[in-house]
Amino acid sequence: MIAVRNDTLVVEDLKKFFTTTRGVVRAVDRVSFALGEGETLGLVGESGSGKSTVAYTVIGLFAPTSGRMLFEGKDISKTVWKRPRELTQAIQIVFQDPGTSLNPRRSVQQILELPLQVHRIGTRHDRKRRVIELLQRVELPEDYLYKSPHMLGGGERQMIAVARALATGPRLILLDEPTSALDVSIQAKIINMLLRFQKEMHLAYLFITHDLSLMRNVATRVAIMYLGRVCEIAPTDKFFRNPTHPYTQMLLSSIPVVSKEEEAVKPAQIVSTGEIPSPVNVPPGCGFHTRCTVCSTPCSESEPQMVEVEEGHFVSCLHFPPPADAESVQTR
Amino acid sequence: MATTILQIDDLHVSFQVYEGTLRVLNGVSFGVDGSQRVGLVGEAGCGKTTTMRCVLGILQTPPGRITQGRILFHDKNLLKMSQGEFQKIRGSGISMIFQDPVAALNPVFTVGDQISSVIRYGGHQKASAKAIKARAVEALHEVRLPDPERMFASYPVQLSGGMRQRVCIAMALATEPDVMIADEPTTALDVTIQAQVLRLLDALVSRHGTSVIFITHSLGVVREMADWVYVMYAGSIVEGALKDELFERPLHPYTLGLMGEESRRGSPGAFQTTSIRRVDVDSIPAAPRRRRSVVESGPN
Numbered sequence: 001m002i003a004v005r006n007d008t009l010v011v012e013d014l015k016k017f018f019t020t021t022r023g024v025v026r027a028v029d030r031v032s033f034a035l036g037e038g039e040t041l042g043l044v045g046e047s048g049s050g051k052s053t054v055a056y057t058v059i060g061l062f063a064p065t066s067g068r069m070l071f072e073g074k075d076i077s078k079t080v081w082k083r084p085r086e087l088t089q090a091i092q093i094v095f096q097d098p099g100t101s102l103n104p105r106r107s108v109q110q111i112l113e114l115p116l117q118v119h120r121i122g123t124r125h126d127r128k129r130r131v132i133e134l135l136q137r138v139e140l141p142e143d144y145l146y147k148s149p150h151m152l153g154g155g156e157r158q159m160i161a162v163a164r165a166l167a168t169g170p171r172l173i174l175l176d177e178p179t180s181a182l183d184v185s186i187q188a189k190i191i192n193m194l195l196r197f198q199k200e201m202h203l204a205y206l207f208i209t210h211d212l213s214l215m216r217n218v219a220t221r222v223a224i225m226y227l228g229r230v231c232e233i234a235p236t237d238k239f240f241r242n243p244t245h246p247y248t249q250m251l252l253s254s255i256p257v258v259s260k261e262e263e264a265v266k267p268a269q270i271v272s273t274g275e276i277p278s279p280v281n282v283p284p285g286c287g288f289h290t291r292c293t294v295c296s297t298p299c300s301e302s303e304p305q306m307v308e309v310e311e312g313h314f315v316s317c318l319h320f321p322p323p324a325d326a327e328s329v330q331t332r
Numbered sequence: 333m334a335t336t337i338l339q340i341d342d343l344h345v346s347f348q349v350y351e352g353t354l355r356v357l358n359g360v361s362f363g364v365d366g367s368q369r370v371g372l373v374g375e376a377g378c379g380k381t382t383t384m385r386c387v388l389g390i391l392q393t394p395p396g397r398i399t400q401g402r403i404l405f406h407d408k409n410l411l412k413m414s415q416g417e418f419q420k421i422r423g424s425g426i427s428m429i430f431q432d433p434v435a436a437l438n439p440v441f442t443v444g445d446q447i448s449s450v451i452r453y454g455g456h457q458k459a460s461a462k463a464i465k466a467r468a469v470e471a472l473h474e475v476r477l478p479d480p481e482r483m484f485a486s487y488p489v490q491l492s493g494g495m496r497q498r499v500c501i502a503m504a505l506a507t508e509p510d511v512m513i514a515d516e517p518t519t520a521l522d523v524t525i526q527a528q529v530l531r532l533l534d535a536l537v538s539r540h541g542t543s544v545i546f547i548t549h550s551l552g553v554v555r556e557m558a559d560w561v562y563v564m565y566a567g568s569i570v571e572g573a574l575k576d577e578l579f580e581r582p583l584h585p586y587t588l589g590l591m592g593e594e595s596r597r598g599s600p601g602a603f604q605t606t607s608i609r610r611v612d613v614d615s616i617p618a619a620p621r622r623r624r625s626v627v628e629s630g631p632n
Contacts, residue, residue, distance in 0.1 A: 046522040046523075046524060046525075047493070047522055183375045183376050183549065184375070184549070184590070210522060210523065211523075212523070250524055251523060251524060253527075254523045254524045254526065254527035255523055255552070256526075256527075256530075256550065256552030256553050256555060256556050257552050257555070258551045258552050258555055258579065258591055259579065259591075271527075271531075272524040272525070272527045272528050273528070275492055275494055275495075275525065276522075
């Protein structure tokens, strides 16, 4: 499923396990995806599905247990401290909660200048000008330079976090639930700004969220994660036209909507039952079978494989068996 | 016509802060009938929670101060009551589910201890420990928690977010109150768990005939849960209507803005830029957390 093209980010069979006293947590298990220039991949899942772990592994806060990650063809399957500096410069992240991701004791100027210092961009004199440019980019006035994060509202703080991510001129930005702590109206403003930057600077976004309806307008492709695995991945229009995996259908039917027209496009009401199991104790077979409405016996026994149901639309569910010829190849 | 159980009349609340006086509520009035479900929608800082804190008598004073208005519960003014009288209503007459079940439950007591004390002080002081335990286990069973006996002895940290919120619901309904206030009960939960919790609340409230005030910032949730909806903005109710009426013919520009915002997120097509009008929030006496931020308004 990994196309051989000039992708910004390619992740192949990524695994990240954590060893705890209660056993091994399979936070990310055989996750593969690719992301091209100017594309947005929406990584959607419930809490505990491993979506943030994917981001932290890509940015290099965790070393992968196994699997490969390529950024513009170069291997980045190691922590950020072992990566060449020009690669760390090209991949940036915006965290979920700007209240804790910005240092409360630093001024906005210091916060925005730090990445420039670390990557030795510009002279000392030059940097202040660059910082002001960054503020203008995110439409904040110049006098914010001397403020500290606690003086700003939640939306403004997140703007500063975005500006900090842009400071080094990245080509890939990981957005870890950048708007989930904000009100709807501020959310819209930040999203619009992010989309504009993407167009202007040809950025690739890995957009992590639990808000599936937001992805309809933001992502070029959507991947659904459940219990450390990707269960469905498809281009956005195909994904919403034909949601295939039972878990995707449960997710979509759980979203409360505001009008009758939207209700009409929702899949038939699938009653949501159960909770996401602990990743220490992953159920055998398909991870979703404990909550699945169409579950049958083989689901608890064999693991499903990624199957292409239409062009570019992959599903990992035993109800969509791989084509007969592919199976025979495997058994041989 | 059903009898009005709770009536809020012209409620004004202000907060004394370093910068001066913040007028947080500016004449909020609405009523709740028996078995009615009222939705209160608005953004952060608009005064939804402050209103409910006044109803429960848990507004922090100072800095807060109720400057005007009255809150009638069964035709008795709660604001004129002594703490002792109020205590009898709190819990058994009016109960509340808080937004964050992690903060609402005490981590050092078991779930059973906490539900038991709610039942005991909610009008069963003289009941035996055994009877109270039986009632608590029944309440846990009612919110469809697996193995209620074991739940009774577990600590909040041993439960998942959805289970904790179920415990909070059990606590709020254990004393069979007339009015239950649900303050963003599903905001902290995942969407599939949210659907489960909403379905559960719906079933329980119908069975007990409890009136509910549903506070949320999500119009989608209100559409599923409420009969009557009030939209709040900057300390005032800007629009109130029957649910179907409001969703079919929203009139206030702010309601239209909120609705546009939510449906655009769900509708196919490009993410449209909304016209953002700068509102001088300094002149608006609430929304203190968003002093210099931009406020959305206008339908286009």
